[in-house]
Amino acid sequence: MRRVHVIPHTHWDFEWYFTRQHARVQLAYHMAEVLEALETNRLDCYLLDGQMSILDDYLSDNPNKRAAIMRFVRERRLFIGPWYTQIDEMVTGGEAIVRNLQLGIRMADELGGAMRIGYLPDSFGQGRDMPKIYRGFDISGAVFWRGMPIERNARCFHWESDDGSSVCAVAIKDGYYAGAELIERDDCTDLLHRLDTDEVDHDLVLPLGGDQRCVDLDIRERIACVNASQHEFELVQSSYPAYFRAVEAIPGLPTYTGEFVDASCSKIHRGIYSSRADLKLIYDRLEHLMIDVVEPMMAIAADHGIEPQQGLVDNIWKAVARGQAHDSSGGCNSDATNRDIAHRGEVAIELAESLRDYLLRKLASGAPSGIDLLFWNPTAERADDVRQLEVSTRNPTFRLVDEDGQRVPFDILAQRRVDHAVLRRDRHAMIPDVIYRTTIALGLKIDPMDWTGLSIREGDEPRVPPETAASIENSCYRLRFEHGHLWLSDKRSGREHLDPIGFSDGGDEGDTYDFSPAFADWLLDLSLADANATGRQGAYQSELILSGTWWLPEDLAKRAAKTADTAVPYTLTLTLRAQDPTIGFDLRLDNTARDHRLRLVLATPISATESFADSPFGVAARPVIDPHLDVWRDIGYCEEPTALRPMIHFCNTHDESASWSFLALGEKEFELVGDSFDRLAITLLRGVGYLGRPDTLRRPGDASGLQTMAVETPDSQLPGARRMRGGICIDPTFDAAELQRRVRRLAMGGLGFQNQTIDRFTTPLQYFPINANPTRLIHRSRMRLEAPKLVVSSLRGTRSRDGYVLRLYNPAASTLVSPGSLSFSRQASVQLMNLNGEVLQAVAAAVDELELEAFAPGEIRTYGIFFPVETGQRAALDGRDAR
Template sequence: MAKKVHVIAHTHWDFEWYFTVNESSVQFVYHMDEVLRALEEGVLQYYLLDGQMSIVDDYLRFCPENRERIHALVRARKLFIGPWYTQTDELVISGESIVRNLQIGMARAKQLGGAMKIGYLPDSFGQGKDMPKIYRGMGISDTVFWRGVPNEKVQSRDFIWMSEDGSEVVAANIKNGYFVGVDLIEKENPEELITRVSEGAETGQVLLPVGGDQRFVDFNLKERIAAYNAKLSGVELLESTYEDYLKAIQGEVLPRVSGEFISSSVSKIHRSIYSSRYDQKYMNDKLERRLIYQLEPLMLMADSLGIPYKKELLEEIWKLVLRNHAHDSAGGCNSDATNQIINERFKEADELSYSAVDYLTRKIAESRKNTKPNDLVFYNTLPYSVRKTVRFEVSVTSPSIRLWQEGREQACQILNSEKRYRGEIKRDESLYDPEKYYYLHTVSAEVEIPGLSFTTYEIEEVAEEVETGQTAGNSIENERYRFTLQSGQATLVDKASGNEYVDFLWLEDGGDEGDTYDYSPAYHDDICRLDFADAKVSIQTGELESRLLVSGNFAVARDLADRKAGKRSAHIPYQMEVRLARETERIEFNLKMDNQAQDHRMRLIVQTDIQAKHSYTDTPFGTISRPVIDPHLHDWKELNWREEPTAIFPMLHYLNVHNNKSSWTILVKGMKEYQIVGETFNQMAVTLFRSVGYLGRPDLIRRPGDASGNQYRYVETPDSQLEKELHFKFALVLDPAYDPAKFMRDYQHYAVSQPYYQIQNLNAFTTALKYFVSNPLPEKITEPPLNWQLKPEKLVFSSFSRANDGGIAIRFYNPSTTEEVPEEKIQLPRKMDVAFTSLNGEALTEKVFTEEVSLGHFKPGEIKTIVVYPN
């Protein structure tokens, strides 16, 4: 029987990279004209449009007259579009973002004739272990990709890829890359090409994708197929599609594989791109938190009170963010011009999402019945109650305040006060009316708010002056910890265990002679430990929280030349706040640095009492255990791997090491990379940022050979040196045992802030929208909106959003890779219709009218979505 070679005509269209989206869009407009003509005239039988709908949207923005032509070709199964909105990164993007990417992409493709039901990610820098269950939840049973599969794990090009929950997809791995078939067009080497692409093809079916980055349409494809067929025996090349290829291997016995694929044994994987352009990764993390944990649930809260749900507004914000999730965009391996556009999209999404939260919190607060001046309304956008010490600002005429709720005084602590003027500004401030001054207080208070609800506090103005200054001291504590900074060394006492950890935290600076794809140590390095020996230290203590304030300058090499010479001529000013709130089991750190050096990497080092063999971190919908050292760290060159398999790994929200006695967890906001280091692997190293000046460099220590990106010229990226102020937020939690569900609850408690609004007319500029007046709702709000309590102990709450049919979709998952979760139940505020659905909203059960919802048994890693329909 002749071997079937499936020739797939396609393009891989990075809509931005070392060029901008504006530059590539012009070419794409004309490229699409050629694609449509080739398909309509039969020059090509099929064409794959790279699996992403964003480029189709861009084309129709400029050429709306061709919408029906695209629709007809998609319906006829000649042009293949979707299922993605953009080809996502799978390792540093949250699970809910990946789901939104597919939901928006598939919905958009449906409007144009239907999405290709294949998880097509030909160039993502590694494959996340949760993708099989995400795909199956979206109704996708097959995937096609290139990078990351280790030779030693599976050599077959086709295999069954499994998740812990039993979800399976058929995977077709293009081991030679999505561009391998260009040789069919450009070279006369039929036997060599077919031998190369047939290696590992054990089913008699072979993939030969013909396309490449921004490649033109190959109008002579049919002629080249005929020419190769005439020269080959026992082989038949045919125009085909990925759908037809996957149908052809149905029924074959395929090997079964699980886990993530981040090996460089076959292709570059860029196992340190996770720290490139930290500023953008921080913004993405901030926007994901706001969209998933604040704006989506807040819109549903507002909708229940009569404020219309703005689906299109939310979707447009998501599209801005999703455009920054494409593998190059998320990685930061772009030209400066492209990264500037990425920043502009982040800025637009930030302003839109923040303003939406601002408007809704204000609208609800001002629409309550019996609204009074100085009411302070706090919101909880999580579906379970929270009790925490929060910080906020209030504007009052008095130098101090008290806080009341329903006749009971609530503890509060003024952290800082500023006098502000609310009259018309004048050049001569001596003319200001003394009656028009007010105080802007930064306050700390403990609040308790039911799930998906709000709580109102009353501010009482107090005439007494309050001392808010800092005092001498080097130690702070709460009920759980004592943190001391003395002689540059940080010491932590864990009161629960009685253990003391001396000199447990510092920073590390080393050279980086890599590029925006990969960290690589400098050829002449100077790695230095940065402690706080010369820092100024003060403390501020109070009833609700204590702060230790540190400021100083880190001395590091200015550039690679100074590093080679052993000079530390650059001084990086920094400020760090260490915060311990009352009855809180985490230590919070807020670090600001003004980076004044180039070509270096800075890491946070936390020294533990654990000699780790594995690290643990969260994935889009689960957790993963990784070895602290790669077994091929010392023989990768002999094996012809493409880059050194340093145990540098991606992370989303936390990093953990533990043994049978203790557990250390770092919660992060925006840092996405870590490594376990130290002679006994007892140190957690979280990369704060990397500073480099080129998109690609050749001959790196960790990645010898040609440059990544553009191999033919250096593309300078001075902006990627990040010579500016950088902000890092993280927290440390010590536990007696490993509990991944608790870690994610800790993360949500730490990272999701409580929106608030004060009824006042002193300060018209608390936010950009405060200056503009707004009508309250015609029907006054007499009680909080939803008031839910959904908190299964062994599950992770993932999202609370609008379902396609208008219901409320609530998602949970089991983060454990090994343990099943038996029957869990959640209590609704009242009886409602409830049904279980897939990730893409397809009903899995009939609706049941109930107040107590049985979530049922959760397999390891399993995701479940319930949709409720409030009456």
């Protein structure tokens, strides 16, 4: 007899067509039933969906239930964790995935122990990097449903990442809700035979649960009934840990690598990467703020005696995780739910920006006398780039000098006069208090984890440069707009490209799950030919501004009639910075059309067979055409295997002579199009009016989500003002690590602060008085990384405040034999950690420099770096600990 492990569980969507508040009420009563069923032994065990966010909410409302939950978790009857929320694997950054698991495991361990199984039963695709992420948390098993291709029909197999990490994976048959038949039907013979399709003989698994499903209290009786009715299968009430103990040691399991995004057995929703682009922009910005700015700046501040606020950091990461749950991230929700998701993200951004602003101000308060402007480099690598900052002065003209008294040149980008006069009802009685807010750009070189200071001297600097002809340039490119055409000259290769930047717009008769072309479509190439063009050439930053109006069909009916009747005004700003190979891209428009998809299209000289994009900890190469594209209906695919692809931070096409990339600041979807796949199309926005639609061109059959109710989503048309930002790079060769550095520079911003008292409204926090930091600000470049082919995933302080955690990875498909080195300002001890921050082994003690050992393809490595506490710092730390 084949043994079938029946696993009682619930799948608890954090939010969906209902809001988090609706689900929270349901959960309160659901948990009461679960705890009672465990207490009375009507259930042997129960799986609470592998995510801690719902328990976080429940315990905040029911703290008296903590002891009961801890008892059942310790008895291994209630299984919780390891996730905080169940992520969308395809568009969530690697560091955010790590923090999600860290939060979930920490909370679950505090309640008695996390289930160390990578449980993601409903994510829309399985990412190629998940095995090595799981192994970084000592997780050796993974469970999923969607994405398994029919050619890989094994239910149990070894899933391997590019670095060689492997987990035992279980692809559950027919979904996490398949076991409902056990409760609802007396004859389950057909159900059991559907489970038994694997070529390798092993125990089977049958999940018994569903979306917000109530507890099945008669599970014992139902199992006994089915066991008595047949003699081929023996059903037992079980858990995933028990099931993995039964299958992990089975010989003959196949080994598979890569991602699973196939629609042969279940919907995969490849078009969801661009749904609710506004939400993806918010959470991408929040992720960058935390990783690139707040966490490293907090570590630097701790070195200067400023106590870290880890509680605030943890709360922001919880907000990130809640926004990156698979439905929340996908945006396939009601408008009310998506408004909630947007609001949470905006609140978290406000909190993260306030942390950034406070740290910059507090550090600056201890700066040497006479230093007016401070710019920071929060990375482990030396910075040599252009920074932008708005400064406040009494005089409209001023100059800058560095710490050595040398004059520092800069560009003035904009200037405005502001009167801070005390308000009176009679405006004639107001005494003027005029200042000038001036936006400047300048080139700076800053050591790792250090700062540079400038002084303002009023008088004699040039005014805002006038607008010039529509032509700008730097050392890498020249951009000019003439006679309705945009010319891009690549000075390094000598190539000139005519109209390399364009746009296209087509109908979208899909829904919040998937893009689908309109049944009567009309695809429009949106020209820049009629744009008004102005240029402003600077020494450090130059801008080419193209503004105009596109005419689009207002809705699907007008598109079918080929009537372009609604005006969409736009402004495209292309920016060149000195010595920078990234062309800044900034598109603002007023979206007045509905049911359409707008894409940026880069015309490249590359005929492609594969596309490239970053994955959480690597690079994914994917064919430009799915091999099943022409036969997908005939072979029973659930949806068209479209060539739409996800990205985290960049997409790319390249050959032996050129590499073209788009650096994204929230855009998540791209495709290679054209007769020779020489056009890189990036989805900027997609407007649709329904949560789910049935029988679309790309997805036949029932509507996704809710099959019997049409939920209108007018907010998901994304009407009104929209802004999309990023960067365009043309390079001789493809270099994933360098592209990630450029994305970080785009996202980080100027990261400067002005010490001044004349303008208390530069940030909301500027109004509040603070005490000066008693620790004098000095140059303190703790470490320097020189490893150009490695990517810095994160740099932050340890939770104990006595060191740094530096995470690196190799994005390449080949081993880096001599990746580079780490050097330290004074002798340091270095430890190797896992992704959960637990020490694995000592690497070096009391060293000034560390030569990094070879990095395998795709390898992630986390270093703990600890310096001996300096005199005076120990007393300050002890005082904080005493409080």
